[in-house]
Amino acid sequence: MTYGLSPEELALKAEADAFGRSVVSKRGVEIDQTREYPWDVVEAMRGQGFLGMTIPTEYGGQGRSFLDTVLVVEEIAKHCTVAARIVVETNMGALSTVMAYGTEKQKRLAAELVLSGDKPAICITEPDAGSDATSLSTRADKRGDGYVINGAKHWITGAGVSKLHLIFARVFDEDGVDQGIGGFLTVLGAKGLRVSNRETTMGLRGMPEGGLAFEDLEIPADMALVPPSGFRRGFADLMNAYNSQRVGAGTVAMGIASGAFELATEWVKTRRQFGRPIGEFQGLQWMLADMSMQLTASRLMLYAAARSRGPNGSPFPDPVLAAQAKIFASEAAFKVVNDALQLYGARGYSQDLPIERMLRDVRMFTIGGGTAQVLRTLVASKVLGWRLPQTRDGTWDDQRASRSAPAAAE
Numbered sequence: 001m002t003y004g005l006s007p008e009e010l011a012l013k014a015e016a017d018a019f020g021r022s023v024v025s026k027r028g029v030e031i032d033q034t035r036e037y038p039w040d041v042v043e044a045m046r047g048q049g050f051l052g053m054t055i056p057t058e059y060g061g062q063g064r065s066f067l068d069t070v071l072v073v074e075e076i077a078k079h080c081t082v083a084a085r086i087v088v089e090t091n092m093g094a095l096s097t098v099m100a101y102g103t104e105k106q107k108r109l110a111a112e113l114v115l116s117g118d119k120p121a122i123c124i125t126e127p128d129a130g131s132d133a134t135s136l137s138t139r140a141d142k143r144g145d146g147y148v149i150n151g152a153k154h155w156i157t158g159a160g161v162s163k164l165h166l167i168f169a170r171v172f173d174e175d176g177v178d179q180g181i182g183g184f185l186t187v188l189g190a191k192g193l194r195v196s197n198r199e200t201t202m203g204l205r206g207m208p209e210g211g212l213a214f215e216d217l218e219i220p221a222d223m224a225l226v227p228p229s230g231f232r233r234g235f236a237d238l239m240n241a242y243n244s245q246r247v248g249a250g251t252v253a254m255g256i257a258s259g260a261f262e263l264a265t266e267w268v269k270t271r272r273q274f275g276r277p278i279g280e281f282q283g284l285q286w287m288l289a290d291m292s293m294q295l296t297a298s299r300l301m302l303y304a305a306a307r308s309r310g311p312n313g314s315p316f317p318d319p320v321l322a323a324q325a326k327i328f329a330s331e332a333a334f335k336v337v338n339d340a341l342q343l344y345g346a347r348g349y350s351q352d353l354p355i356e357r358m359l360r361d362v363r364m365f366t367i368g369g370g371t372a373q374v375l376r377t378l379v380a381s382k383v384l385g386w387r388l389p390q391t392r393d394g395t396w397d398d399q400r401a402s403r404s405a406p407a408a409a410e
Contacts, residue, residue: 001296003303005071012068016075019048025079031206032357037161038206041083042117050076051090052114055099059111066092066244066317067306070251074299077255078262081361082206084255086119088248089157094120094166097183097241100315101227101234106185113164113187121162122241123153123212130155131374133168133239138214140169140184140224147171147224149184149217152196157368159210160195163188167214168238171231181235183225192217203360240314243322246369247305250326253333253365254298260340260358261291268343284343291336298329320382323375330365331372337362 002010023044031038045051050072055061069091077084089095098110098120114120129135138151149169165186171179186193196211227234265288268279278284305325308318316322341348341355348355366372381387 003299005303009068009071013071013075015048016050016072017078019045019050020075020079024076024083027083028080028354028357031080031082032203033205035205037208038080038082038086039117041080042086042119045076045083045087046115046117050087051117052095052111054091054096055111055114059099059107060115061111064091065306066247067303070247070302070306073248073251074255074258077252078259081204081252081256081358084252085157085204085207088245088252089119089122090114092244092248093241094122094164096244096316097122097166097238098185098225100241101237102185102225103222105222106225109185110164118163119158119161120164120166121156121158122245123156123165123167125155126151126153131371134181134235136168136170136181138167138169140167140171140182140219141176142172142174146221147184147219149192149214149219152211152213154197154211155199155209155368156212157207157209159212160188160198160208165193165212166225180231181238182231183238184219185223185225186217186219190217201364203357203362203364240310240316240319242370243310243314243316243319246322246326246375247302247317249365249369250298250305250329251302253330253362254295254302256358256362257291257298257333257336257340258295260337260355261288261295263353263355264288264291264340264343278343287339287343291339294332294336298325298332301325301328320379323370323378326365326370327372327375327379330362333362333365334359 005013024041027038027041049062052061053064053069054066057063069087073084073087076087095110095114098106102110110120124133126136126138128137138149138153140147140149149167151169165188167184167186168181169184171182173179192215194213194215196213198208198210201209225238227237229237268284268288269277271278302325305317305321308321310316310318337355337359341359344353344355347353350356
């Protein structure tokens with residue numbers, strides 16, 4: 001089944017598959033055991049052209065689509081979740097936000113860093129601002145020709161290894177008047193930026209998740225990422241980057257599940273009990289059939305979301321399609337990997353095989369990048385034709401939907 005992919009897209013998918021099998025699969029176990037960021041894999045992927053694929057050609061990239069990124073991520077994720085996440089975050093998320101709304105200087109900075117192997121960090125989450133992203137306490141105070149940022153973030157993916165940071169903070173003018181939420185670019189090593197801790201995670205162990213502290217971090221005015229509608233109304237534009245990130249996250253989950261399904265399918269052909277391969281037992285065949293259907297449905301939803309664009313000329317995927325795809329793919333992926341482990345029996349529970357690592361890794365994707373519950377509220381609001389609850393900035397935003405009643409119908 002080609003899923004409507006062009007010959008060029010199928011060729012890219014095959015290239016990523018070959019690369020995953022020959023290069024990435026050799027490192028998955030070591031990355032999980034050592035918890036070390038895989039700089040060697042990053043360099044190999046950079047040489048293969050998988051980093052910064054979506055960067056326009058005028059900035060040194062290939063100008064590829066979000067769908068192209070999805071095709072690569074899917075194949076890499078079969079072998080190493082950390083490597084797949086690096087592909088996502090060097091093509092989507094913070095990078096795509098800068099390329100959509102940044103100045104020439106900002107775009108060239110981001111492109112140069114990513115094409116040299118950097119995985120940008122998007123810095124939103126705080127101890128009291130997770131799903132409710134508009135409740136940020138990190139603040140950027142206007143001072144002279146720039147801004148001074150103070151506050152703290154946690155669960156920042158890439159903390160300590162990412163060079164480029166896109167920091168979300170509440171902006172105040174020189175009179176202390178709240179201007180809304182804006183984005184600010186800085187790099188690792190800047191005075192006033194400190195990595196405060198690293199989390200010990202259940203899975204994805206080679207990708208650092210940690211805290212950042214900002215202590216009078218000075219940001220020049222030309223490193224403020226201001227969408228066309230300004231700080232007051234532009235937060236929703238900045239958050240649109242999550243629509244691409246959600247598609248990417250769902251694809252990583254689906255890729256893990258696809259890899260587990262392939263392993264389990266081969267296992268039941270060769271594992272013998274009661275004098276025959278266990279794949280001949282109808283009960284196990286039905287499990288495989290269900291796994292296959294869940295993967296096919298996930299793939300169709302993710303490809304459709306990657307191909308889509310949001311309303312009003314948004315450069316990012318449609319928010320509803322992105323949310324639906326992430327919810328379905330991440331939940332289906334957990335079930336598929338869990339069933340794959342069941343098909344292996346006790347062997348699947350052993351760390352001698354990759355299935356238990358896949359199960360630990362895939363568990364994250366119903367949480368990060370928008371929990372399945374918050375995203376369901378976003379989808380439901382569109383089904384009902386309701387606006388989502390209002391933020392303190394006066395904009396409409398899905399992040400508050402989890403704890404407020406819907407507003408008047410549009």
